[in-house]
Amino acid sequence: MTEAGNEDVQGGVRGAGDGVHGQVAPGWEPVRDELAAFVAGERHSPEAQLVLHHKGLRVVDLWTGEDTGPDTLGTVYSITKGAAHLVVALLVQEGRIDLDRPVSAYWPEFAGHGLERLTVRELLAHRSGLIGVEGGFTYEELTDDAALAARVVRAEPYWEPGTKYGYHAMTIGALTGELVRRVTGRTVAEEYDERLRIPYGLDFFIGLPEELEERWAPILPMLPTNEQLAARAALGGPGELQLVAFNWNTEPRLDLVDFANDRRVRAGGPASSGGVGTARGIAGMYAAALELLEPETAAECARLTTPGADAVVPQQDAFGLGFERQPAVGDRAFGHSGAAGANAFADPATGLAYAYTRRRFAFPGGAAPENDRFARVAVEVAGRLG
Structure with missing residues (x-):
């Protein structure tokens, strides 16, 4: 078993006192320059990590922030x-799950309300309508995927299953997990753990062991500018379905920073929202995906299954086989992205595996805008180096 590009960067160059630390392999300096330029323009450190693998080798390994x-x-x-969703893709590849x-x-x-007709492909495309329940979930349910799946499957969907798609922010991992x-x-x-984390030595956990708590650092709250706050206010608040999908229909409303910083979440490892890792570990997972997935399976992961507008959040043409598409x-x-600003992906066309994590919440949430900058430069370098 190879380590999917988990080797240290060889022959790399280190930073020069600009707040960016780590190494890049020769030729990959533009990625480091882009990260340094971004950090220089920020009022507050994103407390971020950026790792890239190219054709099985780790070529970028950078981090920034005092903590x-x-x-x-x-x-x-x-x-x-x-x-x-990578676990599901491997089961599909083995013929143990039929997407249709x-x-x-x-x-x-x-079953019920038309759920019995929904295919696996449609479930992964966020088409079930099982985005939440009236009054929201308790912390106990949110940190226990089996309990969450058992409750939500008895609830009435928020639309006729299969007729539209909308981001199942807090439930899709429990539904996938029960499947x-x-x-x-x-x-x-x-x-x-058996297929990926252990054999590939990944520093990315669904359920963080207590003995690793000393390495964990908390998510930091967003610190928006007055201009950003005004822009958000002009757009109005989240719609009714988004309130349900993000479990904001509770009293008090779920705080995503407090949620991520709760030990119950890290220990329980809900598959929608509770993973803990480093950019090294996450990039290593996507490098493993490039090694493990056959071309047709990888194509299924990326193939658009949700044309049009999302019914829950403001995005368009969003999903493949449970994975978010990567237009940049x-x-x-x-x-897939993460709420604080992270993003990670595999790209069979270039052999890139990418992971960017940040602990300071980005404005306005979801994949932070700098991801597009970093990804585009990475694609350019990969094309030049071949």
Whole structure:
């Protein structure tokens, strides 16, 4: 078993006192320059890590911030969905899950309100309508995927299943996980550990062991400018479905920073939102995906299954096989972002595996804008180096 590009950067160059630390391999200096330029323009450190693999080798290994090093573990929110969906993709590749069979063929209780007709492909495309429940979930439910799946599958969907798509922010990992459990008899975390984390030595956990808590550092709150606050106010608040999907229909409303910093979340490892890792670990996972996935399976991961507008959040043409598409990279790339500003992906076209994590919440949330800058430069360098 190879280590999917987990080797140290060889022959790299180190920083020059500009707040960016680490190494890049020869030829990859433009990525470092782009990160340094971004950091120089920020009022507050993003406390970030940026790692790239190219064709199986780690070529960029950078970090920035007073309280962030290369081994600092952070809660990465929806980056965790990518790990869960990679497990599903491997089961599809092995023929154990058929994308076009009804979910109910594997999970008989997935029925009622038209759910019994929903296919696995449609479930992964955020088409079930099971985005939440009236009054929201408790912390106990949010940190226990089995309990969350059992409750949400009994609820009435927020639209007729299969007729539209909308981001299942807090539930898709539990639904995916229950499908995996019905097929394999094991949790998605157990499958992930056996197939990916342990053999590839990944510093990315669905359920953080207590002995690693000393390496974990908290998510930091957003510090928007007055101009950003005014721009957000002009757009208005979240819609009704977004309130449900992000469990903001509770009293008090769920605070995403407090959620990520709660030990119950890190220990429980909800597959929608509770993974903990480093950019090294996450990039290593996507490098492993490039090694493990056959070309047709990788194409399924990236193929658009959700044309048009998302019913929950303001995005367009968003999903492949549970993965978010990566328009800044190319049509063959697939990955997933995380609420504090992180993003990660694999791109079979260039052989790139990318991970950017940040512990300071970016404005306005979701994949931070700088990801496009970093990804475009990385693609340019990969094209030049071949």
